[in-house]
Amino acid sequence: MKTENDLIRKRYDRIAPYFEIMEAMMEGLFFKSWRKKLWSKVEGHHVLEVGVGTGKNFEYYPPGARVTAIDFSPEMLKQATQRKTTKAIKVELDLMDTQSLAFADNSFDTVIASFVFCSVPQALKGLKELYRVCKPGGQVLLLEHVISTHPFLAKVMNLLNPIVLTLVGANINRNTIRNVKAAGFAWVIVDQRSSHLIKLIEARK
Numbered sequence: 001m002k003t004e005n006d007l008i009r010k011r012y013d014r015i016a017p018y019f020e021i022m023e024a025m026m027e028g029l030f031f032k033s034w035r036k037k038l039w040s041k042v043e044g045h046h047v048l049e050v051g052v053g054t055g056k057n058f059e060y061y062p063p064g065a066r067v068t069a070i071d072f073s074p075e076m077l078k079q080a081t082q083r084k085t086t087k088a089i090k091v092e093l094d095l096m097d098t099q100s101l102a103f104a105d106n107s108f109d110t111v112i113a114s115f116v117f118c119s120v121p122q123a124l125k126g127l128k129e130l131y132r133v134c135k136p137g138g139q140v141l142l143l144e145h146v147i148s149t150h151p152f153l154a155k156v157m158n159l160l161n162p163i164v165l166t167l168v169g170a171n172i173n174r175n176t177i178r179n180v181k182a183a184g185f186a187w188v189i190v191d192q193r194s195s196h197l198i199k200l201i202e203a204r205k
Contacts, residue, residue, distance in 0.1 A: 012075070
């Protein structure tokens with residue numbers, strides 16, 4: 001019997017070849033500038049990117065940093081590998097599930113993810129894994145679309161969520177800020193430039 005993880009992985013495998021085209025408009029209008037802001041906050045030498053996808057963040061990697069990047073979708077990782085080769089990006093890519101990271105405790109200076117926790121079935125479990133592999137005093141940086149703080153829009157998002165989840169494997173009604181606060185971090189702050197739908201979240205271990 002297939003798990004929710006298996007079903008979501010299959011959906012991302014299916015859309016991987018078309019993912020760049022599907023998100024091209026939103027990427028150009030909104031996401032690209034937010035990615036740049038996110039990666040400008042990276043600290044330390046050893047960085048883990050969770051949910052690398054097709055490698056959209058490659059151009060923002062800090063010079064000289066040692067970056068490890070993972071994804072649970074083999075087809076998405078295949079797209080990232082092709083981009084890595086074409087762009088000559090220095091990154092170690094690996095197939096791995098965010099909910100069960102194969103890294104030792106306290107391994108990374110910064111753990112970072114963009115638009116990932118909408119599709120992690122057990123989001124809190126995944127966030128606790130990020131906390132575990134982050135070094136003491138290190139940071140977790142997240143860029144996430146979340147359920148709106150506007151009541152009417154939130155209701156619409158809740159109604160549409162089952163459809164979106166079935167089609168692309170992503171939830172559009174996650175309260176990621178609440179989940180991050182529940183994961184054990186010393187403090188959590190949200191960038192004041194964040195909108196009611198997109199949040200840039202900083203958490204310190």
